[in-house]
Amino acid sequence: EAGVVQSPRYKIIEKKQPVAFWCNPISGHNTLYWYLQNLGQGPELLIRYENEEAVDDSQLPKDRFSAERLKGVDSTLKIQPAELGDSAVYLCASSLGAARNDEQFFGPGTRLTVL
Amino acid sequence: KQEVTQIPAALSVPEGENLVLNCSFTDSAIYNLQWFRQDPGKGLTSLLLIQSSQREQTSGRLNASLDKSSGRSTLYIAASQPGDSATYLCAEGQGGSEKLVFGKGTKLTVNP
Numbered sequence: 610e611a612g613v614v615q616s617p618r619y620k621i622i623e624k625k626q627p628v629a630f631w632c633n634p635i636s637g638h639n640t641l642y643w644y645l646q647n648l649g650q651g652p653e654l655l656i657r658y659e660n661e662e663a664v665d666d667s668q669l670p671k672d673r674f675s676a677e678r679l680k681g682v683d684s685t686l687k688i689q690p691a692e693l694g695d696s697a698v699y700l701c702a703s704s705l706g707a708a709r710n711d712e713q714f715f716g717p718g719t720r721l722t723v724l
Numbered sequence: 725k726q727e728v729t730q731i732p733a734a735l736s737v738p739e740g741e742n743l744v745l746n747c748s749f750t751d752s753a754i755y756n757l758q759w760f761r762q763d764p765g766k767g768l769t770s771l772l773l774i775q776s777s778q779r780e781q782t783s784g785r786l787n788a789s790l791d792k793s794s795g796r797s798t799l800y801i802a803a804s805q806p807g808d809s810a811t812y813l814c815a816e817g818q819g820g821s822e823k824l825v826f827g828k829g830t831k832l833t834v835n836p
Contacts, residue, residue, distance in 0.1 A: 651813050651826025715768040
């Protein structure tokens with residue numbers, strides 16, 4: 610069974626440029642999460658989707674970050690414009706969503722460097 | 725603000741040693757606790773999930789315990805191997821929400 614797939618794995622951009630990350634969750638997983646992980650820190654939740662609905666986006670900086678999960682499967686996270694402080698690893702995770710706090714499975718992440 | 729703390733931040737042991745990693749949390753309404761492993765430049769691999777109604781879970785050489793009353797969880801690794809070298813993160817599934825709150829991790833090095 611394929612795990613959570615993310616692309617690209619690495620991205621280097623200049624500040625003020627836009628960037629987008631893509632995630633394909635485990636088949637059948639209704640809940641999808643985007644996390645941000647800074648160096649030496651644990652991941653922090655940015656947004657959680659139940660199917661196509663964003664049910665928790667309280668930690669998403671909405672002035673420059675946006676996300677979508679149009680058909681309730683794949684998801685895209687966008688930053689526009691990127692700032693130096695956005696350099697981090699962006700992790701996508703998914704869970705069945707059938708019960709509260711199901712086990713979460715993580716993708717390999719996208720490492721973003723903003724120059 | 726709910727916090728998850730992991731001590732020590734780094735640990736170095738010789739191969740074959742049994743070891744314990746510690747995790748403490750402040751949310752008494754914890755739903756579950758999940759232990760992950762993260763290799764350099766990689767994503768997180770789920771190791772063990774303990775529901776709030778459980779006291780421990782075991783998988784191979786790994787055993788995780790949960791004590792809600794003291795706000796602590798431990799991950800016990802038996803007969804450590806160099807391949808166990810990685811960063812281990814614990815994460816609390818918070819009551820009232822679906823999100824995980826992570827500690828900063830313990831970086832484990834097992835020396836041959």
